[in-house]
Amino acid sequence: MSGLNSLDKVLSILDLFTEDRLEWTPEQMRRELGFARPTLYRYLKALREAGLLTSLPGAGFTLGPRVVEMDFLMRKSDALVLRGQARLEALTALEPCAALLVRWYGQRLLCVAAECSAPDPLSSYPRGRPMPLARGAISRSIMAFLPRRQMTAMIEQNLDELRGIGLGADVEEIAERLRAVRRRGHAVAHGEVTPGVVGIAAPVFDAARTPIASLCMTIAGNRITGDRIETLGREIRARADEISAALGRDRASGESGGCPNDPATGRHLLQPEDT
Amino acid sequence: MSGLNSLDKVLSILDLFTEDRLEWTPEQMRRELGFARPTLYRYLKALREAGLLTSLPGAGFTLGPRVVEMDFLMRKSDALVLRGQARLEALTALEPCAALLVRWYGQRLLCVAAECSAPDPLSSYPRGRPMPLARGAISRSIMAFLPRRQMTAMIEQNLDELRGIGLGADVEEIAERLRAVRRRGHAVAHGEVTPGVVGIAAPVFDAARTPIASLCMTIAGNRITGDRIETLGREIRARADEISAALGRDRASGESGGCPNDPATGRHLLQPEDT
DNA sequence: TCCAAAATCCCAATATCTGAGATTTCGTGA
């Protein structure tokens, strides 16, 4: 915990808040992080004033309102989510399934939008749930379309896990398998993330044709045959390409970033996609 | 922007990201905040490493994955949301309406969960949308149950707005109106937040009987008569009290904070409420 | 009302942050 600058130290407080523990008293934090008392309180003051933390009436701190507001901002103004929603719904109409839109953040895959039409979803990936970085159709659909250099780096970083899945023994062999995914246009995985569930995924690109996200469909394995998987894969690919195209158009027109929204309902007024 | 300590300066970067502008290049930030270049980059590095910001491939920064993950944490482990969900659904079953669970953060009211059964919602308050602090049934349902001291302070801070609604001319008169709300047990507002929409709300308390949130139902004004409002008000009050009771029980038993969750679906396994 | 615990204040020492300028890296177009 020493050797860090004060910025990192303040922000390290946020790391305390995990699934297992969402409430911390200052004394507990001090024990964990080893800050002097006035220092800790200074840090807490800054975080509270920024709204990232909030103090509970009884005793202790939790994550604050700013977190919820920022997520709202992202949901409401993220072109990827806005353009993706309709396609998620289109996919769930094809088949009882869960359809996910997953964003790639370099070191993390995070579900940013989801729709479900299966009566009893076998696995649940709501917004915010991190996905495994190196297994499953989603991961592969992105890795396969990375520029050579980045693809190699990513394979090396996750070599053990990729080997475990049986994708290949060394970097070159795995890269070849990924190139095959690229040629096919979509990735398929059988029970890699959740046993008994088939995942089919295709990448979404930004203007520079870099993959930034993945559109994915997850289906109970016993409902589905090889041919159907192929058909759905093409369908997913088509929807993903639509999203990429819409994003490109968004960026080309309104460079300002945000989209106007309806003051009454708060819902976003998307530019027409003029397909 | 000067005279602040470095913690505030780092966190002030987050304030740049608003509804109107979710993408900022370092140069734009520098122009806005006036930091020296290496300083800004140091700050950005810290925020990026914490995951609060992410750099877009093209150019610029946006809010990062950590925001989405933290909101997920809060959604998934917030006892208020977990206990409230079933009651929101119960309310939407009574009447075509939108039902909201709104948390009070001292200076902010923020929707944390919502359900809707109206075919065409007149106003939309999804999770994360801030609500006006001093108008509407939600606001009043909380103010009315505040300890005397806090109630007075809050009235004084928002005197102009409260006068504008016609709640009373001075602090004492408004306080009396709030005490009436307290006696009735729920607050009603006609078109204060959204024209033509009736809001009915009752407070949720923590273990110390401090109001921490409000359970609210919003209904199209023309669908509803005085008697029905009274009936629904009592219903909402009952559901809100159930939530308060469940929260008290949660706190009394598992002091650890988090609840266990199902590794397969990621959904939370609530303790039984043993009603 | 009082009491104990929690939170804040004070201030000297100095470790840490700042920022100009040099340098490297990166993205882009030829």
Added chain:
DNA sequence: TCACGAAATCTCAGATATTGGGATTTTGGA
């Protein structure tokens, strides 16, 4: 593939802003 310009990072001396022990105030509970 190379070279160009812009963007990002590094270096380092100076000085300011941060740190933390201890005193003090505030808070909230009995």
